[in-house]
Amino acid sequence: QVQLVESGGGLVQPGGSLRLSCVISGLGSISYEIGWFRQAPGKEREGVASIKSSDGFTHYANSVKGRFTISRDNAKNTVYLQMNSLKPEDPAVYSCASGWPTLPLLGDEYDYWGQGTQVTVSS
DSSP: OOEEEEEOOEEEOTTOOEEEEEEEESOTTSOOEEEEEEEOTTSOOEEEEEEETTTOOEEEOTTTTTTEEEEEEGGGTEEEEEEOSOOTTOOEEEEEEEEOOSSTTOGGGEEEEOOOEEEEEOO
16 A cells, blocks of 8 residues: 655745655555645645656756755655745645656646645745
8 A cells, every 4th residue: 555644844934944754655666756746725736846766856846946855765765845945925735646657747647645734934
């Protein structure tokens, strides 16, 4: 059974930082993509970043390039999303997902999802 569990969300001031974690279980040693997605109330889901477990190749949405960094620790079966310089437009529920997408920032192509973690940016 594949499971993804996110953690690390919370309240941060504008300009602050948070690091989200996604612990993956049940996928074994096969190569897969892990994506981070976010969805704010009334808005469509947005692909934020993705990373391939085998070679670490990454993709980023233009809206987060230079501010967010995705990384992996295969020994811990964990993918991180380091979020710096958080802006008022970043608050959302952030979810990680796993799969074998042809378009890594398109959520429809992922098979397994975590429950999400809330990120709030407010002064």
